Amino acid sequence: MNRLKCSIGSIEFNNPIFTASGTFGYGNDLPEFVDMSRLGAIVTKSITYEPRVGNPPPRVVETPSGMLNSIGLANVGIRIFIKDIIPLYENIDTKIIVNIAGSTNGEYIKVLKELESVSTDIVGYEINISCPNVEFGGMELGVDAKLSNKLITELRKHTEKLLFVKLTPNVTDITIIAKAVEDAGADAISAINTVVGMGIDIGKRKPTIYKTYAGLSGPAIKPIALAMIHKISKVVSIPIIGIGGIVNYKNVIEFLLAGATAVQIGTANFRNPNAGIVIIDELNKYLKENGISRYSELIGKLDLYE
Amino acid sequence: MNRLKCSIGSIEFNNPIFTASGTFGYGNDLPEFVDMSRLGAIVTKSITYEPRVGNPPPRVVETPSGMLNSIGLANVGIRIFIKDIIPLYENIDTKIIVNIAGSTNGEYIKVLKELESVSTDIVGYEINISCPNVEFGGMELGVDAKLSNKLITELRKHTEKLLFVKLTPNVTDITIIAKAVEDAGADAISAINTVVGMGIDIGKRKPTIYKTYAGLSGPAIKPIALAMIHKISKVVSIPIIGIGGIVNYKNVIEFLLAGATAVQIGTANFRNPNAGIVIIDELNKYLKENGISRYSELIGKLDLYE
Amino acid sequence: MIIDKSDIIENTQIAEGIWRMVFKSVEIADRYLGAGQFVSVLTDDNWEHPIRRPMSIADVNEDKISIIYKVFGSVTQALTKLKSKDYIDVLGPIGNTFNVDYDTFYPILIGGGIGLSPILNLSKCLVQKGISITTIIGAKTSKEHFLQHNPNKNMFLSTDDGTIGINGTVIDALNIVLKGVKNPKIFACGPEPMLFSIQKILEEKSIPAQFSVESYMACGVGFCQGCVIPKKQNNEYYLVCKDGPVFEANEVKFE
Amino acid sequence: MIIDKSDIIENTQIAEGIWRMVFKSVEIADRYLGAGQFVSVLTDDNWEHPIRRPMSIADVNEDKISIIYKVFGSVTQALTKLKSKDYIDVLGPIGNTFNVDYDTFYPILIGGGIGLSPILNLSKCLVQKGISITTIIGAKTSKEHFLQHNPNKNMFLSTDDGTIGINGTVIDALNIVLKGVKNPKIFACGPEPMLFSIQKILEEKSIPAQFSVESYMACGVGFCQGCVIPKKQNNEYYLVCKDGPVFEANEVKFE
Numbered sequence A, B: 001m002n003r004l005k006c007s008i009g010s011i012e013f014n015n016p017i018f019t020a021s022g023t024f025g026y027g028n029d030l031p032e033f034v035d036m037s038r039l040g041a042i043v044t045k046s047i048t049y050e051p052r053v054g055n056p057p058p059r060v061v062e063t064p065s066g067m068l069n070s071i072g073l074a075n076v077g078i079r080i081f082i083k084d085i086i087p088l089y090e091n092i093d094t095k096i097i098v099n100i101a102g103s104t105n106g107e108y109i110k111v112l113k114e115l116e117s118v119s120t121d122i123v124g125y126e127i128n129i130s131c132p133n134v135e136f137g138g139m140e141l142g143v144d145a146k147l148s149n150k151l152i153t154e155l156r157k158h159t160e161k162l163l164f165v166k167l168t169p170n171v172t173d174i175t176i177i178a179k180a181v182e183d184a185g186a187d188a189i190s191a192i193n194t195v196v197g198m199g200i201d202i203g204k205r206k207p208t209i210y211k212t213y214a215g216l217s218g219p220a221i222k223p224i225a226l227a228m229i230h231k232i233s234k235v236v237s238i239p240i241i242g243i244g245g246i247v248n249y250k251n252v253i254e255f256l257l258a259g260a261t262a263v264q265i266g267t268a269n270f271r272n273p274n275a276g277i278v279i280i281d282e283l284n285k286y287l288k289e290n291g292i293s294r295y296s297e298l299i300g301k302l303d304l305y306e
Numbered sequence C, D: 001m002i003i004d005k006s007d008i009i010e011n012t013q014i015a016e017g018i019w020r021m022v023f024k025s026v027e028i029a030d031r032y033l034g035a036g037q038f039v040s041v042l043t044d045d046n047w048e049h050p051i052r053r054p055m056s057i058a059d060v061n062e063d064k065i066s067i068i069y070k071v072f073g074s075v076t077q078a079l080t081k082l083k084s085k086d087y088i089d090v091l092g093p094i095g096n097t098f099n100v101d102y103d104t105f106y107p108i109l110i111g112g113g114i115g116l117s118p119i120l121n122l123s124k125c126l127v128q129k130g131i132s133i134t135t136i137i138g139a140k141t142s143k144e145h146f147l148q149h150n151p152n153k154n155m156f157l158s159t160d161d162g163t164i165g166i167n168g169t170v171i172d173a174l175n176i177v178l179k180g181v182k183n184p185k186i187f188a189c190g191p192e193p194m195l196f197s198i199q200k201i202l203e204e205k206s207i208p209a210q211f212s213v214e215s216y217m218a219c220g221v222g223f224c225q226g227c228v229i230p231k232k233q234n235n236e237y238y239l240v241c242k243d244g245p246v247f248e249a250n251e252v253k254f255e
């Protein structure tokens, strides 16, 4: 019995534990001890049209129960991705979701079209409209419901594959953006991306990250993520992929109860590249011990006080 | 030599270490071992017009490097505050700032006027337009620049005492609100209040806090607070009181470098009611050892990479 | 009340998942008022767990203070790692005490689960004064007990699975004990459902009682307003850390 | 590369603020390729510090692996608390190795500050092979040294305050050493300013060198793209954990 079978749109995933964009590479270059076929899916690092070298160091730093990063969307660009990396996916049977980022609507569309033009085993796309570390495609796009709706409506026209939209928490009311992208035809909402933060090195009197502002992730932001997912779940009917500070199976159950259909593991992969797989095993054990035959019974099963 | 002398508006504080609203009571009922006269100032728990009993329990819970609270502005109300608590302030020489909250503009104004109508040693007010745990006076008011401007403009008319305005981080762009309240005549900006968050008890399948959503505080939010203070410091010229996750003198220096003129200690008081005083001593030692004759030399002295 | 970095004298497992820690603090012992009071501990400099953990005082012997704790989550787990010669950061003593008017009443003491600390403390105090009492301590199973069932000495254990003492809950034990005593007054500490059940029984029988209650605490000193429990008489709240932890049974409401 | 919960064999202070830890890991020793490689350690289950800490391998002796660390902040402080019989969670081995073409060149090894681990490792390997080398180890003051200044054996210590060995930095020592050797190649590890200075001197003199460099790392496995160092030849970056930590001196740019 597979208690963890997970459906989103027309796709069946072995389980609802995915790896988060930017925290697992492209899935092609893993430590020997990671058996990625066990994962529900891998979401690639954000791909842009042109290759990007990313930001100068320092790019990452630890914070209390979290970390800041400003990688600056370093990636190989769509052409090399298609030429060198996509062919490698043929030999693996883990489901791949390609995360797409851009500086203009046109760039998102171009990347998506390039991917659609080649025959691949990719099951879908995650549209990153929430990167805190670039100007457009992050803070401008992802905080504006109209712009977000327009972009997703356009992208929807060009693909029948899964279309996830990844939202930023750096917004007064995330439910408005969630509704706007659902209306535009998104298959699922991925939330949350990192929270804008900053660190200061008092010895050097400099920011801890070159770009001054950076994205906060890890257990520190879990309460923020849970609140947002719970709020989103009240206004949309498409599935939510919960992201933010998940480090063990208990955290996964919190996200399921809050309303998530699947989750992504981010920062935890840095501590242990096997974090997702450990969590799958733990979760299975929990379900078994508690006589729960399908994990999906937990989705949204939160008993509010009032 | 007092390296820590701190001026805000027309008031001189002994040092820039204040206690944050809701984390130190009214300053009248302290553990015996706390010598509050050492503190730069005490900001009282939020006072409303009518007494409030607050929310049902559970009201507080720990999170990774932080905590959630939804107290619901439990307080004695302005009349009892004036009758029973203000007289006690006569016997102490710590500076007192009264934090004011309300459900309507009218309520804020009424509370302020009541306080103005009695002769007190209070040096100023902190206007809480950012409580995540009530409807108005929190999420509606504090995220709207026009409403915030209107309220502060009105309050400004009724007092010549210090007027701090306490901002919420739960907003797309905090600088807009900061500018709006500066324009309205605020003497200083206090930032940040708590970040909206949520916890889930997977055993009970219930939120960890009765009201579902609650306010996240503590070291977990320090990177968020620093980013916001740094951003605000670029657009306003009034002083900023930095708040969020400060637990030691190093954290204070981070906030000073980011642009804060003073700081408030919140959650750290729960772990050690003497946290502020310990920090004052540590900070003095640091300044001495580094030959810094006035702490204010550190304000905004951040050396950005670009 | 004071914060003291106290030297640990002993930290040992005494039953399944149950540990006793004894630490030395002249400062806290000096200020100690009696059974019912608690302390709040911090395991180390770790800020992953910013909040102290409240623990009832199980015994004070000169400057040696005992707590008995159950391993629940991360912090109680971390407590088990501490050894004698390590120190522990303790805030206390906090709160009020049981008020035993033993001239008028016959005291029945009830401790359920980890609520046994203040009850054992009270029990020892009363026995030392030569007052006759009955004590009931409940647990799920024998492995969680570290005391002896001894009805002759009016010490009753109960277990949900009947593996030791009375088969059933402390309520079952209480019903048995109540039959044999006159003018009882109950002093109880334990999980909310247990106190709630006792409250209902006592109301029916008009028996007075004092409860030591629990509530999630962020500060223990009255700052946070977190540790509330509803008042029975109106819609207001008590602060467990300032007004309690001991209340008259008819003052507090359980939901 | 593997993650191994390794048993600690030894953890002792060897100089002021400097500790050596030896742990046992067949898994990591099996995969070890040579001096230059590092491991990344996690002190415990604490999530206040989510990120591992990279530490160069100072020695591998059968299945016993040594690291030498300096107490900087919270995690290195926590490392000092571990005792033999405790375990440590280690990811490794990570990265590439020094490539010593000792047929062509005379190796001069330079370790500054805590950069001495991979240098000591390399030094031991070369000496065991009977290759003649010169080693320079720099520190601020004698208290931070745990080795012997021994010019006869081509082992030079330097201190900024002159309390032991050569008075000055490793650069001063290098300038002295360079006078006596032909066809030198430098192998260096240390703080960025030190490597930068060496780089400038060597460029002038056209002396080849390999540097083991540092960069803030979140993962150590190529996932996070955090650990970059600028390439000298263009505006791109190397990943220290995947492409390094050892680079030809003329490949990398310091700012």
Ligand SMILES: Cc1cc2nc3c(=O)[nH]c(=O)nc-3n(C[C@H](O)[C@H](O)[C@H](O)COP(=O)(O)OP(=O)(O)OC[C@H]3O[C@@H](n4cnc5c(N)ncnc54)[C@H](O)[C@@H]3O)c2cc1C
Pocket (backbone or CB within 6 Å): C038, C051, C052, C053, C054, C055, C056, C057, C067, C068, C069, C070, C071, C072, C073, C074, C075, C076, C077, C114, C117, C118, C213, C214, C215, C216, C217, C218, C245
């Ligand atoms: C007045 C009082 C006296 C207590 N006396 C004892 C005692 O003598 N022995 C004993 O074993 N336990 C006692 N407790 C309960 C004890 O505080 C919790 O078991 C402990 O905090 C659990 O911490 P943890 O990190 O191991 O578990 P966590 O995983 O953090 O929490 C497990 C559960 O413990 C409770 N808890 C956690 N933190 C707090 C807190 N700050 N305040 C209140 N409850 C909390 C919550 O119900 C939580 O769901 C007492 C609690 C109170 C309020």
Ligand SMILES: Cc1cc2nc3c(=O)[nH]c(=O)nc-3n(C[C@H](O)[C@H](O)[C@H](O)COP(=O)(O)OP(=O)(O)OC[C@H]3O[C@@H](n4cnc5c(N)ncnc54)[C@H](O)[C@@H]3O)c2cc1C
Pocket (backbone or CB within 6 Å): D038, D051, D052, D053, D054, D055, D056, D057, D067, D068, D069, D070, D071, D072, D073, D074, D075, D076, D077, D114, D117, D118, D213, D214, D215, D216, D217, D218, D245
């Ligand atoms: C490849 C490599 C090899 C290293 N080898 C050694 C060694 O052999 N011995 C040794 O003592 N130190 C070594 N370091 C440095 C060591 O990792 C830091 O001293 C250690 O992480 C400090 O941790 P902390 O918690 O004590 O201090 P913190 O207070 O966290 O940090 C102090 C400083 O240490 C550095 N640092 C912290 N975390 C990291 C990280 N995850 N990655 C890189 N740098 C970090 C930063 O410069 C930071 O400012 C190495 C670093 C790298 C990248």
Ligand SMILES: Cc1cc2nc3c(=O)[nH]c(=O)nc-3n(C[C@H](O)[C@H](O)[C@H](O)COP(=O)(O)O)c2cc1C
Pocket (backbone or CB within 6 Å): A020, A021, A022, A023, A045, A046, A060, A069, A071, A073, A099, A128, A131, A166, A192, A193, A194, A216, A217, A218, A219, A221, A243, A244, A245, A246, A264, A265, A266, A267, A268, D224, D225
């Ligand atoms: C180093 C790093 C790089 C990231 N890069 C991307 C990215 O390229 N695209 C994206 O959509 N999200 C990116 N993220 C965000 C994560 O996918 C995830 O949303 C976030 O880290 C919160 O989850 P966590 O707390 O589990 O890490 C990145 C996060 C980190 C820490």
Ligand SMILES: Cc1cc2nc3c(=O)[nH]c(=O)nc-3n(C[C@H](O)[C@H](O)[C@H](O)COP(=O)(O)O)c2cc1C
Pocket (backbone or CB within 6 Å): B020, B021, B022, B023, B045, B046, B060, B069, B071, B073, B099, B128, B131, B166, B192, B193, B194, B216, B217, B218, B219, B221, B243, B244, B245, B246, B264, B265, B266, B267, B268, C224, C225
């Ligand atoms: C239990 C609790 C109660 C609070 N009550 C108030 C309040 O009444 N009014 C207010 O303006 N802020 C209140 N705050 C917010 C704090 O003043 C402060 O802005 C916030 O906690 C962030 O600082 P910290 O991380 O140092 O705690 C409260 C915070 C906590 C934790």
Ligand code: FES
Pocket (backbone or CB within 6 Å): C216, C217, C218, C219, C220, C221, C222, C223, C224, C225, C226, C227, C239, C240, C241, C242
């Ligand atoms: S625990 Fe903070 S008021 Fe009681």
Ligand code: FES
Pocket (backbone or CB within 6 Å): D216, D217, D218, D219, D220, D221, D222, D223, D224, D225, D226, D227, D239, D240, D241, D242
């Ligand atoms: S440390 Fe993450 S890529 Fe190198």
